[in-house]
Structure formats: structure tokens, C-alpha cells
Amino acid sequence: MDDCDSVDTRRIEAFVFREARLADENRYDEWLSLWHEEDAVYWVPANKDDYDPRRHVSIIYDRWERLQARVDRLKSGAAWSQEPQSRMRRIVSNVEIDEIRADGVIVVRSNFVLGELRRELQTVYFAAQEHHLRPAGKDLKMSLKKVMLINNNEPLHNLSFLV
């Protein structure tokens, strides 16, 4: 395992902030381009923050094919729960580089506060998130984005945007 201090923290933060901004601005295709296709997992656990996703249901558990379908749907103009679209801004903070694995995967943890406005209803979400990043050419891409909402065991209104 490499020394976490050897990683360029600003570069990591820049990725996490950019990912948040593209999600906030419903820039679906650009957001999709941030993923490693071969092992992409977009995971929002249900009821608790961690478990075996083959034995417990999740709010979102998308691999590449499903991620593409999610974005295709949102772009179709007929995904009514995003017509009109949500307006969003999230504040991402507490960024920590948790681990650099032998295979080069950088495990990044952070927190966010997300304000979502749709029609007249403004909803606030709080979450911890985990990104797994590794290089793709000159850039970084993510293979995992896991969002641990603090209210993942409570009834949730539509999460049809990119959380």
C-alpha cells in the first residue's frame, strides 16, 4: 500500500467536486464519462450503510449497463419524475484519502449536504460518500461511487436525479 500522503490531494478533490457539479447540473453524459465502464458500481445502500449487495436490497445498485439505461431514461424527455428537472447544489466536504490499494485504486471518503428543489418542494439530504478512483490515461475515473444517506432507513421521496 502506498503512503496516502504521496497522492496529490488537490487532484483528488478536484475530481470529487467536479463529479458533484456535473450531477448537480444534470449533465448526464459528462457525468457518465467519469466512470470506468468495466467495473462501474453506483451504489446507494438501503436501510444501513454496508452489507453484501447480493443478499440485501439497495436504493441503487447500478453496473455499467444499468447506469447507461438510467441516463438514457433521464435524457428521453419522458422521465416524468424529472420533468421538470430538479435543481440541485451540494456542498462536498471532509474529503479524506482513506487508502491507496496495491492495484492503484484510491479510496476517497467525503461528506455532502445536498439541497434539491423540484416544483415548490426543497429537500435536504445529508450523506457520506466513498469514491474509488484510478487513472484512465491522463485523467482519473471512478469505479465506485457509494452514497450513504443518513436517512436511508426512512421513507424517501423520489431520488430520480443523480444523488
Add this chain to the structure above:
Amino acid sequence: MQTQSTVDVHGLLRLDEGLVHSDVYTSPEIFDLEIRKLFHEGWVFIGHETEIPNPGDYVLRTIGKQSVIMNRDSRGKLHLLLNRCRHRANSVCQYSEGNAAKFQCSYHGWTYQNSGELVGIPYQEGAYPADFSMKDYPLVSVRMETYRGFIWGNLSDSDVSLDSHLGENGKKAVDLFCDASPEGEILVRQGCNKTRIYANWKFQGGDGYHTPFTHQANFAVMRAKRAGRKQSLVRGSMEEGWISRDMGNGHYCLDSRSVQTQGVRLPDSPWAKKYRDSMVQAYGPERADFIIRANGNPHSILMPNLQLLSPDIRVIKPIAVDVFDVYFYCAFLKGVPDEVNEMRLRDTEDRMGPAGSINPDDVDMFERNQFGMQQTASPWKYMARGMTRQTIDDDHRTPEAYRMGNTLI
């Protein structure tokens, strides 16, 4: 207990003209009446036995406006107990699930066994009348009946049995759901997606009419995929072959048997073959293939709060006249390869819950409905669709034979 309603329900329906008044969806008095008549005086679905497999296991549930503990006592016997101390009504259970030998009120320390029996009152000496006995103040027990591991509770002392509430049709819906397992048993311990909807709880779907419009985006995605594979476009209206059926006692279903020849096809893989073989062994080839094509899906709405839509057991929770929750419990099948159950998880996540491809659009339709219903000018809604082609059918021939009554659409 006879309660006199002040609401003129019949004045809100002009059935001959196919008209329904929007107060049915917006009046707090009607909502209170529904809670009382349907939830507090009838059979309400609570949960499944497999959610609490071990002695002491509990889950916290709701009957209408009452918080109830569904649990097993230390000997493994099932109980339904009001989550309420007999002293000042403080709640004795704070978590949605867990394991407890005792429930203790944190306010003054009254302590109950997990069977409900009151076993401890601090500083009891000389504080109560001479004839006081702890035996008289257990946690209040709620009447309970089960069918194939599904547990219903009833707060009233009515003499309607669960059997007659469900009727043959209701039981057949549960049968089909469970029989997707070659052992005829399901397992409900895989967590659940919980959703909140800002609309009246009676917006629950169950029609084949909305599908090509409400879920247009999914058809667009499917079309894009099929076009890429040079296959034909999606067939016409989904309503063809989908029939809304009255199952009696307010229960209804979306009967898709006539379109199920194009239903679920298992992948060409060893685990799928193993699953089909075990189903054929259990039920014979005809019923096995019917269940597999139908995905064991009764698509049934059993009033007042249970929907069976494979792979989920859905529970409806009315909160207020314009708010309700739907919980989606993904049920695993016993005696099947792990891949079958993993497919069920991915299936419900893809479509249902707060972030699926189907459910959020339904939710948005329900909320737009509520927005319209709350506007009081022109309150009569035209809901006559299908009334002229309604038939009573005699459905003995198919092997499945739900044997349902009125065909509504």
C-alpha cells in the same frame, strides 16, 4: 363498536354517470373514516414470519395509526403487541427491528417480557390499591392470523375471519407469489426500500391503461436498445390483454395471464435450468412454466395495505389524507440457486423504490393527481372507463383459475 359517520360517502359517487367527487381523495374526514373502518376495524397486513426467525426477534410495524411490535417471545411464539406502556402510553420499543428479551419503558421503568407480560414496576410497595395485580396490565395483545407465513392483525373484535377477508382469490394471489419457490416458501429478510408519496393513499395503480404513457421513458430506452440490436419495436398498447379484475372484498388485480406467453424468459444458463427443473419437479411442467413466465407475480392489491408485485411484498402506509408511504420488501425464494434471488434484488432496484425506472414516475403521476384533486372548482372526475365492457366471467378453464368475479376493464 358502531361509529356514526358524519360523512355522506354515497353523495360523493355518481356511479351511473361514472363520476367520483375529488373529496374522496382530499377530505380529512374521509381519510379518518378510512383509517377507522379499513385499518382499525379490519384485517391489516403486518409482515412475514421469516422476518423474525429467532426467539426475541422483533420488527416495529403500524396498523393505521397504531404502532405495533411483531415479535417472537423467548419460546419462539409469535406475538403482536401494541407498542405502548400501560402506564402513560410511552413507547416501549424504539427501533425498527432487533432482538429483545424484555421491553422496558424508559420513563418510569415498567418492564414487560417479550410475551407482553408485565413483570416489573419500580417502587411498587404501597403505591397501588390492594387488589392491584401486574397480571392485569400486560402490553395489549392484537388478534393475529396467518396464511402461508404472511401475518395479518386485527384491532377489532369483529367476527370476520382472515380466511373470509382474503377469500379464495386473495389466497390464490399469495399462493402464486410463494409458489415461485419450488419449496413454496419465501424469505423476507433482505431489507426494504421505503418511499414517501405526497398524495392520497388510494392512488395505488393497478391499471394497464397508464403503462405506455406514464412509463414512456422506459419504452424509449427499450426501443433504443432493440433498435441497436435490429429487433422490432415494442408492441402496441400494454393495455391489450391486461385486465383489471375485482377479486372481491375490495381486492383487485391486474390480470396479465393472456400476455404471459411473452413474459419472463430465464437466461440460458446452468442455474436457470436448475431452477426450472426444480419447479417442474415440484409443480409439473405446465404450472411450473406458467409461474416462471409470470415471475410468480399476482400483481394483486389486497386491501387495505398489501400489494403482491413480484419480487416485492409492498406495504401501504397512509400518513395523512395527502401523504402515504410504500415499503417494498424484496422476497427471496427458498430452495433456488443464489442467482435467482440476486436477479430479484436487481429487478426491484432497477424498477422500484425511490430511484428505480418505474416507481418514481408513478409517484409523480400520483402527486400531480393530488395537486389537481385539491383544486375544488369542477370537482367531479370522469372514471367511467370500461363500464360498458365490464363482464362477469367464468374462468374455470385455465389451470391457474383465479376464479375472479367482475372484470372491470
